[in-house]
Amino acid sequence: QKEVEQDPGPLSVPEGAIVSLNCTYSNSAFQYFMWYRQYSRKGPELLMYTYSSGNKEDGRFTAQVDKSSKYISLFIRDSQPSDSATYLCAMTIPSGAGSYQLTFGKGTKLSVIP
C-alpha cells in the first residue's frame, strides 16, 4: 500500500461546478497537508496548506483534513476553465535534523469545460 493514494482521474466538469479532489494516507506521522496545482509542462505551485483537522478556506478553494480518517480534500467552488490543471496532494514528515520530506500523491488531472 502506497503512503498517499490519489485518484488520477481524469476529471471533467462543466464551468461553474463544484469540484471535489481527495487523497487518503496511511502514515499518521504526516504533519502538514498541502495541495499543489500544476499546469501542463510547468512546475507545481503551492495552492493551500493545512496543519490541523478541519477546514481552511481561501477564495473559491477549501482544504479539508480529517486526521482520524486519514483523508484530505480540496473543494473548488464555481470552477473556471483556468482551473484546468493537475492537482497534487502532498504531505510532510520530519526526516531528522530539521529536514522535511514531501510525499506526493499521483495527481488528479482536472478539466473544466466552458
Place this chain on the structure above:
Amino acid sequence: DGGITQSPKYLFRKEGQNVTLSCEQNLNHDAMYWYRQDPGQGLRLIYYSQIVNDFQKGDIAEGYSVSREKKESFPLTVTSAQKNPTAFYLCASRSRGSSYEQYFGPGTRLTVT
C-alpha cells in the same frame, strides 16, 4: 525576480551519454531537491541537499548524481546507468524556516533515444 531557474527547458540525448541538468535559485534557501515526474506517477524524490557540500539520496537515486558546491546551485547528472531516463525533472528549494513549503522550478523535459 526571486525564483528557481532550470535549464534547458527541453533536452535531448542519445542513450549511453551522461547529461547534466541545471538548477539555480536566488531565494537564499538552504535546502534543495530534485524530483522526477512520469505520467501518472506523481513526483518521486531523487536527491536532496540541506546545506552546501552535503546531500542525501532520495527514493530513486540509482543512476543519478548531484553536487552542491554553492548554495544557489544544485546540478543533477543523469548517468548512462539510469535505465529509463526520459522524464520531466523538477528542482525545488525550501527555506530553513519553513517545514512544508517547497518552491518548484519550471522543469526540464529530458528525452533519451
